[in-house]
Amino acid sequence: MTHMHKAAATCAGVALLVAGAAAQTVQINGAGATFPNPIYSKWFDEYGKLHPNVRINYQSVGSGAGIRQIQAQTVFFGATDGPMTNEQLQGSPGKILHFPTVLGAVVPVYNIPNVNAELKFSGQVLADVFLGKVTKWNDPAIAKLNPDVKLPGDDITVVHRSDSSGTTYIWVDFLSKTSPEFLKKVGVNTAVNWPTGVGGKGNEGVSGLVRQTPGSLGYVELIYALQNKISYGSVQNMGGEFVKASVAAVTAAANEAASKMPADFRVSITNAPGKGVYPISSFTWLLLYESPKDKAQAKAMVDFVKWALTDGQKYCADLGYAPLPENVVKLEMAVLEKVKVS
Amino acid sequence: MTRKDLGFRIATGIFGAVLVLIVASIGYELVRQSMLSIQKFGLSFWRTEIWDPVAGEFGALPFIWGTLYSSIVALLIATPIALGIAVFISELCPGWLRQPLVFLTELLAAIPSIVYGLWGIFVLVPAIRALEVSMPAVLRRLPIFSGPPLGVGMLSAAVILAVMVIPFTSSVSREVLKSVPPAQREAAYALGATRFEAIRAALFYARTGIVGAIMLGFGRALGETMAVTMVIGNNPRVSLSLFAPQYTMAAVIANEFTEAADDLYLAALVEIGLVLFIITLTVNSLSRLLIWSMTRSATAVAASEPTPEPAAEPA
Numbered sequence: 001m002t003h004m005h006k007a008a009a010t011c012a013g014v015a016l017l018v019a020g021a022a023a024q025t026v027q028i029n030g031a032g033a034t035f036p037n038p039i040y041s042k043w044f045d046e047y048g049k050l051h052p053n054v055r056i057n058y059q060s061v062g063s064g065a066g067i068r069q070i071q072a073q074t075v076f077f078g079a080t081d082g083p084m085t086n087e088q089l090q091g092s093p094g095k096i097l098h099f100p101t102v103l104g105a106v107v108p109v110y111n112i113p114n115v116n117a118e119l120k121f122s123g124q125v126l127a128d129v130f131l132g133k134v135t136k137w138n139d140p141a142i143a144k145l146n147p148d149v150k151l152p153g154d155d156i157t158v159v160h161r162s163d164s165s166g167t168t169y170i171w172v173d174f175l176s177k178t179s180p181e182f183l184k185k186v187g188v189n190t191a192v193n194w195p196t197g198v199g200g201k202g203n204e205g206v207s208g209l210v211r212q213t214p215g216s217l218g219y220v221e222l223i224y225a226l227q228n229k230i231s232y233g234s235v236q237n238m239g240g241e242f243v244k245a246s247v248a249a250v251t252a253a254a255n256e257a258a259s260k261m262p263a264d265f266r267v268s269i270t271n272a273p274g275k276g277v278y279p280i281s282s283f284t285w286l287l288l289y290e291s292p293k294d295k296a297q298a299k300a301m302v303d304f305v306k307w308a309l310t311d312g313q314k315y316c317a318d319l320g321y322a323p324l325p326e327n328v329v330k331l332e333m334a335v336l337e338k339v340k341v342s
Numbered sequence: 343m344t345r346k347d348l349g350f351r352i353a354t355g356i357f358g359a360v361l362v363l364i365v366a367s368i369g370y371e372l373v374r375q376s377m378l379s380i381q382k383f384g385l386s387f388w389r390t391e392i393w394d395p396v397a398g399e400f401g402a403l404p405f406i407w408g409t410l411y412s413s414i415v416a417l418l419i420a421t422p423i424a425l426g427i428a429v430f431i432s433e434l435c436p437g438w439l440r441q442p443l444v445f446l447t448e449l450l451a452a453i454p455s456i457v458y459g460l461w462g463i464f465v466l467v468p469a470i471r472a473l474e475v476s477m478p479a480v481l482r483r484l485p486i487f488s489g490p491p492l493g494v495g496m497l498s499a500a501v502i503l504a505v506m507v508i509p510f511t512s513s514v515s516r517e518v519l520k521s522v523p524p525a526q527r528e529a530a531y532a533l534g535a536t537r538f539e540a541i542r543a544a545l546f547y548a549r550t551g552i553v554g555a556i557m558l559g560f561g562r563a564l565g566e567t568m569a570v571t572m573v574i575g576n577n578p579r580v581s582l583s584l585f586a587p588q589y590t591m592a593a594v595i596a597n598e599f600t601e602a603a604d605d606l607y608l609a610a611l612v613e614i615g616l617v618l619f620i621i622t623l624t625v626n627s628l629s630r631l632l633i634w635s636m637t638r639s640a641t642a643v644a645a646s647e648p649t650p651e652p653a654a655e656p657a
Contacts, residue, residue, distance in 0.1 A: 062600025064600055064602045064603035065601070157492060164395070187396035190601040191395045191597075191601065197577070198492055198575040199576030
């Protein structure tokens with residue numbers, strides 16, 4: 001203590017103030033996915049009110065950048081919409097753990113002049129449209145799913161994301177699972193080589209293009225469609241049911257996945273089996289080192305994650321995210337104990 | 343030379359050297375970061391049309407094409423308008439209108455590009471689509487107007503770029519025209535020139551500066567990102583059609599850099615940045631060369647005709 005006092009005495013007044021504050025407050029920096037940014041911001045804000053000594057700073061720079069930054073250890077935690085690959089995990093300086101935090105869904109949005117009915121889609125049809133094989137709205141494949149709707153013979157304009165995003169990842173993951181041809185020709189990534197269509201930047205770019213282009217079909221996040229009151233279609237799930245995306249239908253998908261959850265939580269729940277399940281759903285993950293360098297930060301972060309997985313889940317519905325099923329939370333709590341905080 | 347002079351000279355010399363150092367280190371860093379992609383694809387990166395992040399195959403051709411095509415079309419639209427504005431303001435405009443016009447053109451330059459982009463999506467794109475739909479079928483058969491009328495695409499991007507470039511080209515041209523010595527115009531009038539001919543003489547006198555102004559606009563168009571990516575359709579295919587959705591180099595970097603996690607993908611994106619850097623450097627050097635050759639030929643003309651023929655006096 002005495003040498004600390006001596007050192008402090010030599011410092012300028014400003015530096016002393018900063019040093020004093022740092023001794024009490026734990027500052028944690030994180031970066032990653034943009035998709036969960038609204039709920040993360042809400043959590044950090046609410047948690048900051050309960051624990052004024054913990055300050056969490058999150059930069060929503062994108063999943064890829066989040067993974068790069070936690071690998072480079074420039075941030076304490078990362079966040080991603082698509083789980084890290086095996087190569088990425090091996091290329092990291094320490095063992096990284098995945099923690100699902102909330103769930104989201106992606107919905108097909110469309111604009112067909114003079115058609116107000118809610119359309120039904122299957123993964124196969126959506127894949128064929130995005131491959132450029134189905135090009136007219138009155139194509140028999142679409143008409144068969146929607147016998148009550150009078151579809152025009154207009155061309156379909158495909159609208160996809162131009163920026164790489166978790167939304168695209170979830171969408172093509174679903175299309176690849178339902179169509180082997182889509183998997184072979186396009187594949188799964190946050191950005192892909194689209195065979196057809198136009199690219200809009202961000203959810204707002206895609207929905208802007210869809211709203212203005214007669215005959216267009218695109219995809220956006222469920223929250224975005226809900227907040228902006230854009231109409232979207234229902235999608236056929238593995239059991240053959242047509243399900244319209246909702247918070248409940250997304251949690252149902254996660255519930256199904258919970259029984260077969262791998263120990264590292266890296267799981268895709270698109271096209272999940274089960275009743276009432278919306279098939280284009282996904283977790284979003286926080287990334288933490290199993291043995292972080294700074295133990296004070298580690299302790300504060302683990303406490304925060306515990307809070308977010310329990311009390312924090314009540315903020316989900318208002319923001320359009322689906323909360324985690326209880327059994328997934330239970331599994332995560334067990335893994336959180338493994339993080340070395342001392 | 344006093345000591346102070348020497349100090350000043352060294353200090354400014356260092357500042358000058360910093361500039362060279364910055365440019366060189368940008369180039370070095372771009373090459374270093376894109377090494378993986380340079381080694382894998384070599385020169386074929388410049389002429390490959392595939393951009394497939396899933397398969398790990400990358401080529402810059404559609405982006406190079408889209409960048410140059412959109413910038414050149416934008417320049418073709420913007421240059422006559424910008425020169426018209428400059429000539430009107432500096433030569434013909436009534437005094438009370440001048441300041442408001444100058445203010446308005448400079449205001450155009452101050453609008454953030456994201457605002458241009460949103461305006462593009464909600465106002466310009468529907469208007470362009472209406473134009474595309476109403477185009478007669480005969481013209482639609484030409485390759486330059488082929489493809490479905492989407493609204494988003496090369497034409498929208500070029501128009502929005504033109505709007506963004508106009509204030510730059512017109513402001514600089516106006517300044518250049520202002521610096522034409524009054525003696526030039528007076529001489530033209532003294533020789534019996536009409537107003538149009540006098541303006542033409544002034545434009546000819548200022549031509550190197552005007553080319554510089556146009557090149558400045560071209561440089562701006564090459565690097566513009568946000569507004570373009572919002573209206574160009576972001577489809578990496580080489581197409582001659584003004585209606586087709588295409589892509590630019592700056593746009594693909596902005597769109598894909600944040601989520602690019604795998605090393606080769608990242609290196610390919612940085613190499614796109616390197617290509618843009620090289621192209622911008624080349625364009626700027628070429629414009630320097632053009633200006634230099636124009637000044638030289640002008641001096642040569644002046645030197646070769648030391649004694650102009652005496653004008654025939656009217657009887």
